[in-house]
Amino acid sequence: MIAAAAGSVRIKLILTALATTFLALVVTTVAMLVYDLKSFQQGWVDDLTTQAELIATISAPAISFNDPRTAQQNLGLLRVRPQILAGAIYAANGRLFAAYAQAPFDTPALPRQPGQLGYAIEGGQMVVTHPIVEGGERIGTVYLVASYRLLDRLQSYALILLGVMLGSLLLAALVAHLMQAGITRPLLAVTDVARAVMQRRDYSLRVQERATGEIGTLVDAFNDMLAEIARRSNALQDANLTLEHEMTVRQCAERALLLADRRKDEFLATLAHELRNPLAPIRTGLDIMRVNANDQAACEKARAIMERQLKQMVRLVDDLLDVSRINTGKLTIRREQLVLQDVVADALELSRPFIAAQGHKLDVRLPPQPLYLVGDATRLAQVLSNLLHNAAKYTARGGAIVLEAQATAAQLELRVSDNGIGIAPALLTEIFEMFIQADSSLERSTAGLGVGLSLARKLVELHGGSIRAESAGAGQGSTFIVTLPLLQMVSAPAPRSETRQADGRLYRVLLADDNVDFVNGIGGLLRSLGHQVQIFHDGQQALAGAEVFAPEYAFLDIGLPHLNGYDLARALKRLPALRHTVLVAVTGWGQQKDRQLAFEAGFHHHLVKPVSIDQLQEILAGGGS
Template sequence: MRKPDTVRAKLIVMALATTFAALVTMSASMLIYDLTSFQQNWVDDLTTQAEIVATVSVPAVSFNDPAAARQNLALLRVRPQIEAGAIYGTNGVMFASYAQSMLDPPVFPPRPGPAGHAIEGGHMIVFHPIVENGERLGTVYLTARYRLLDRLASYAIILGAVMLASLLLAAMVASRLRLGITNPLEAVTDVARAVMQQRDFSLRVRERASGEIGTLVDAFNNMLAEVERRAHALQEANRTLEHEMTVRQGAERALLLADRRKDEFLATLAHELRNPLAPIRTGLDIMRLNRNDPAATERARAVMERQLKQMVRLVDDLLDVSRINTGKLTIRHDPVELQAVVANALEIARPFIDAQGHTIEVALPREPVHVLGDATRLAQVLSNLLNNAAKYTDRGGHLALAAAVEGDSQLHIRVTDNGIGIAPPMLGEIFDMFVQADSSLERTSAGLGVGLSLARRLVELHGGSIEAHSGGPGQGSEFVVTLPVLQTEPQAAARETDQPAQGTPYRILLADDNLDFVNAIGALLRTLGHTVHICHDGAQALAAAEAFAPDFAFLDIGLPHLNGYDLARALRALPGLQRTMLVAVTGWGQQKDRELAFDAGFEAHLVKPVSVEQILDILAAGRHGMRAGAPVAGA
């Protein structure tokens, strides 16, 4: 059931109201006109009758013949509307009279009134003079029933019938018009209501129309289409914003986690660096207090050397991670034998494994297995995994390293332990920087949390992968390294060597502003029979170099007065030093630092702390094995 305030009802009411107003206006106008005409006709008619009576009554009045006058008045019977009539003489006395009905005799005025007409009590009265030759002889009086109300009632009935018929016709016309007007408007209203209730802007008005209504329908549909497009764009923007907020919140959580791990890392780094410094300092005290006890001095030296190697390993790991993150680390891609890599890794890790009281079981394929990669870096990967296993296994634990080839294309190297294990949530994070499976203070060897991250990145640089598995806390862990196998066995390449005989003395120039380091290295080289000249700044080294004519020059980069790069260029410009081998000795170990050194004329690049073995290797190799950019120990 439709509500009475619908467009259809309003349109019908409007049509009927308009028609009714027009009909009322027209009827009122016609009624006024008809009543005016009706009255005027009555006045004209009654005046004419009075004039006729006055004309025919002139002789009767002139000759004083009342009977003739009454006969003249009797002629009014043919007009039943005239109720009475009378003739008055010149003296104003009634001369003759007439009444339409004797049963209801009228009341005549005692004297005639002024000429004209008047309406009194539903009667029209006319006074008309009787004139002959310009002389007034008397007055004719007529009165008739003036049926204005009857006329008005009959006219109202006619107008009411006409108005009713007109309104019915208007209602029928309005009902027909709704097909082209109200139906489209109601369709627009229904769709608008549905859109507000359902929030569905894909709805459209299906009703078609022409003219302005059609334009309204099309405009409404176009508006819905535009709103739908904007709503869709807004939804997409909201989804994008929600995604960005999610990403941003994730990034914020990651930053907070990274910041927390950074703080933990710095604290751990300080702890790990202090650990070896303490026995080194103790060793120095032992050597100072027991100068005459060679055995105590040797034990102290061994302790200090082990702790120094530990510090160097920590620093090297950090430098390697930095090189990988900046894309500066390059690896060799040479055929490498698995057995040699494992042997090198065990050599590096075994002292720590033995110190923890662990046993280790190694199982390798009987046949030689080769991979394409960097032997040093692969050994670093396995040694990191072995050190990690030893670190997180309680003293006296059991470790295992096993390798097997699967499918003739994949080499799987498994490092397992029966240590503290890894919680399932940590398996996906264990290879992230600064993450440790157990960071509690009770662990005796916490580490920096970079070993596994470095191992994963090195394996990925070799085209392989690394995974961690564990049954949970207390159930040990297993790390699986997967590498592609080299299908063809490499041929052993003959290597030509043109090295000077061992023990050949050289003239060596040392330039470094670290007095303890350079004096200690100089004293050691002198004990080996070499001639050594020591300088503590760049200008001093340049002044002494031409006269000293060294075979090797080990130069620090950060020298006072003249830095190592400028010193190397100046030395290369001296005619007598063309065959001198320049070696950079610096704490800067990035790839760009190596490139700057080679561009300046250095032929080798050593990163501090430098061991005596590295220097002796360079001296043993001589100038033929060390050209610019060639790899050296510790470079």
């Protein structure tokens, strides 16, 4: 019967509980004992170190002034701590300066030298040695000896833990005796599943043990909790993935914004610099013409300088406008059959003066047979002239520039090469971005806003082609390669139109602009050519004067005071005497929508400031078409 009882589940559970409790208590007891002893020791060390530090602090002046009596009195303060048996203060040379013993008539056994700093446990006593420092210099040492009754504490603590252990074992035996199998088994199952979940992080695990009553409710609640945690864990994991992606996107966007902001600041600074550059010689030219009004050669030279600088300013502004139109999708290109050789000729006509002024040698290598393309001749010539202009600008004076074309069955490859400053490998792809320049140093001798190559790339892409840069590195020159599709089916080429020149006829011309200097200058030029000119500075005056003057041509600013150019044009068209008057808008607004508004208001032409006398003469030569 006894053997049967010993083998029963209840007895095994009791024995298991007792054994587990006993082992746990032993381990806990040992751990707590070790921890307490270490804490006890550390507490003594901290306490004695604090006392030594206090004695060192208040005794530093006594050592500095060689006052053993004061040092002795400071050590006497330790009498309130009976655990401290003896103490001493040593001078910097190791000589005993002052001593102390807990018993008034005892002579403490102190070492001749203080020994190493720190603490030590010797024969049931704890010794602490602490430096006395003043002004960053060690001037002495505090030496304390205290009783360290570790064995007494160990005995007391062991008795307490033994009592706790016996009581715990008795209580564990009682609890295990009262436990039922229906309680123990489900709880063990829950414990096992919980442990497995924590180790494997697998929230799909469930407790398979069934029970009734509160324990059954606990098991069901535990399984439901695991299911909820699994759902939330999956949702959290999905949310974390989404958040990581959003953070990555946001960080990329932030870096892009910071880069764009930095480039914007650099561009504005460069824009101000590049616009001031041509203004300076223009101002100087005006001064030359004012001071040397009778010197024809000096005035002619100044005029040539001013014309070149004005063209540079117009080129900068036109490039910016073209880039803006492309970015907003408002720039369109004409698609017609072209001959490559004609496009190259137009580009060279634009670029040769600057290349020659830099003293470069230009080598043009084109196939002898005509090569046909489809596109906008003006824009393609603009691309090539930009590349040639860049090559001349970033090449030292007297350099070599090569423009060559190679054709395959379906593609044309145009290469513009130079032996200039070259391009760093890291910039070969970035060089086509807005406001990026190969040489951005303050010492550079070249000018520009960093928009020419970006504009060239976008114009080439509008033609279905591509552009790339090649360079062996800084100082090794660079090559830009433009690839364009060739036209397979070729029709008879249309003759190139020539710009009509003025036919010698004189007209009545009305000018309306609130920019007094500009309109008076244009008026003076037209009068010098023999035309009859009337000038007005606001819309109401122009409307009143036009009815009397009956001009054949009216050049109107859009931003006129009192009556804007659009309303003025509509009012002029309603006058019977001006039914055949040619209306020309002259404005600083050059977007496609601005042109459309002008034509809807009744204008026949749209000119963007600054305008030249050649543009005016071309319109006058049209005879009202």
